[in-house]
Amino acid sequence: MDGLDSTQLRTLAAVVSEGSFEAAGRLLHVTPSAVSQRIKALEETVGQVLVRRQRPCDATEAGRPLLRLAGQLALLEREALADARGPLGGDPGRTRVAVVVNADSLATWFPAALARLPARPELSFDIRQDDQDHTAELLRDGVVTAAVTAQREAVQGCRVRPLGAMRYRALAAPSLADRWFADGLTPAAAGAAPVVVFDRKDQIQHRFLRTLTGRTLDPPVHYVPSVPAFNESIQLGLGWGLVAERIADADLAAGNCVDIAPGRVLDVPLYWQHWRLDSQVLNALTAAVCAVAADSLR
Amino acid sequence: MDGLDSTQLRTLAAVVSEGSFEAAGRLLHVTPSAVSQRIKALEETVGQVLVRRQRPCDATEAGRPLLRLAGQLALLEREALADARGPLGGDPGRTRVAVVVNADSLATWFPAALARLPARPELSFDIRQDDQDHTAELLRDGVVTAAVTAQREAVQGCRVRPLGAMRYRALAAPSLADRWFADGLTPAAAGAAPVVVFDRKDQIQHRFLRTLTGRTLDPPVHYVPSVPAFNESIQLGLGWGLVAERIADADLAAGNCVDIAPGRVLDVPLYWQHWRLDSQVLNALTAAVCAVAADSLR
Structure with a gap:
């Protein structure tokens, strides 16, 4: 096997995050039929069905590890590109950081953590809301990069820190x-x-x-x-x-x-779980979340 | 055809509202295997697959009209039973009224409408939140009995009233x-x-x-x-x-x-859409929603 095609991985991530081939095509500026061809090609490489074709589209069991890989690659790629080009290197594209947060944290202390990060026009937060006993699923499935969760055991490939209760x-x-x-x-x-x-x-x-x-x-x-x-x-x-x-x-x-x-x-008790990645954005968000949680939780 | 079995219809509604055969079994006090047999029997009667077996379970295209029918029958049945037994007739079981509301209405004026109804211990509200441009789907699919929606055209089988903007x-x-x-x-x-x-x-x-x-x-x-x-x-x-x-x-x-x-x-502009049913609860809720909306919307 020749390794995986990064465009195809990006397309898989777009289909799942946007929920349909049409919406993924709009995001990537290609036709829905190009999206479909890329997904099929990736499925042929892997030898597994990766996307459940429904509304909204979802990754299959086999698709989930690839979805997580796609998210990790995208984050690292953006940051390497920004570093390589330097501060005057032009638009490195947008970095989307997806985080799932339980409803009560989101309604109370969590927005202050987002606001602690220096404003960078290329950084987009993609916040999801879910019950604290279910947030770890989205992390395991690779839909999000980090989670405020009640699950204390680290999800595979993740690091976990206690935030207080x-x-x-x-x-x-x-x-x-x-x-x-x-x-x-x-x-x-x-x-x-x-x-x-x-x-x-x-x-x-x-x-x-x-x-x-x-x-x-x-x-x-x-x-x-x-x-x-x-x-x-x-x-x-x-x-x-x-x-x-x-x-x-x-x-x-x-x-x-x-x-x-x-x-x-x-x-x-709540925990911050995030992918083990040496990403500047993720490190900064982790520091902000831990600091605000220390002031807000027990 | 001999008509539809009301226990099977109730089971279909429970599977979709609770999301799994296990949870539906808990609600109905039967085993998941009994739930599965009832759904299969209903599918054989109708000659169509009615439930998409996934997490959470969902009705198929063919299942949706039956889901709506199940909800309508349940509401009418409860009220007829309560009327037949009179005020001292004992516990008529719980009446669940499912309503989908857009997030901003739910966060502002809608709870006051719920609180206007006289407190009755057998009445349970099952409120869902969705975007005002998407709330009509749940109504059409029979998941909810009424909706606060931006859709002005009546969903099939529904009555629509303007609430203001x-x-x-x-x-x-x-x-x-x-x-x-x-x-x-x-x-x-x-x-x-x-x-x-x-x-x-x-x-x-x-x-x-x-x-x-x-x-x-x-x-x-x-x-x-x-x-x-x-x-x-x-x-x-x-x-x-x-x-x-x-x-x-x-x-x-x-x-x-x-x-x-x-x-x-x-x-x-927002609208109140609800099933065309002569239900006391639904009539009371409609009056409360219209009254509160008149004070809160333009």
Whole structure:
């Protein structure tokens, strides 16, 4: 085998990141049919189907290692080119850094880490949002370069650093707390009172109830997958829910909500996982994320 | 044909809403193998593959009309049962109302509509978030019962009502505005200045630039798919972006941001589309959504 064609690898990455052959073609300034030919050629070289042709397109099991390789090559190539050309060497093209972040980190401390990097017009952040227990999948699949994740074990080819814990408090509107939790968070009340959950991947409310009551409860659930809407739904009395400390403390101070389990919290330890790459952008982002997390997490 | 089996239809809905045979089994209190047998039996009755077996599971083209039918039957069945049994008739089971809402509506006015409905322990909201130009797909596919959408044409089987327009202003941090827009939002500046975009489906920034400059521009983009993180990224100077009026006016008043296109706004008309069903819950939700939107949109 003659090694892999870098244009074909770039095309694979574009198809998966943009979701279709048409969109990848627009990004690469070629026709969808050229995109299709490159993917087919790469699949013939490897002897495996690499792209699942659906909307959006996805990498197959066999395609994932190649997708990660494509991302790593692109980042290193850009930086080598920029170094070789020097500061006056003209446009080295854009460097896209893809990072997946859990919703509560993204809504609170994470943007400050992005803003710490010196503004460089060629640098584009491609932030994704996912549950902290699922962020490592996108890293393993090569869709992102780094992740804020609850997974402590290093994904293959990645380095991992602890960031501290995100602390959650159980909040409810005073009216909901009066109706359901006048006698505290008893198993009977917790099994019957409505709870606001971010989405189907979000297990922390149920985990918190299991820790508190020793039982697996099945309360009525409202799914509200938006941090501000989640928070407002709790304030408006739709259900109780676990709210990240920074937002919870503001709600408690304003009197919008009460803590229905005073003195009981849920701590979710978070980690920064990133590809083992000697990349300037990645090193700078790692330093910024660790510094901001140190100020924001426990 | 003997008509469709309602248990099989319910199982199809559970597989798609929960994403896997295992999770559907947990919801329905049966084994994954029982789920699989029911889906196969339904597929044999219809003579089509109905479920794409992947993670998460999805309905095929042929499965979608059946999915919608399953959702409609479930809603009507619950209400008929509750009516038949009367207010003391015991637990009629839970009614899940699935609604897709665009991110900016969800982060601003939509939760107040949910809170207007009288609290009923058997009612569960299953809110989804998607781009306003894509929300109608989930409605057509039968995944949701109603949508806040930018699509004005009624989806087949649905009723549509105008809700008013969400108004957006182009904001940037003062530092970013000084650096790039000292001479206003010229085509040269708009093509070079970094812009914050919600996700790949979000086209409004590019549409706004096209309207203003008459050109299709390709500025550097940061994707930040979280309303609070999007807003904070703009405040921190990562890029400019279009911010929903209610949030924008607070940012402008606080002096965190400046309007880089004073007097120019983007209005996105929104519509409430819902299945044509004589359902009490859906009627109550429609009245609440229309009332809150009338106060919040233009």
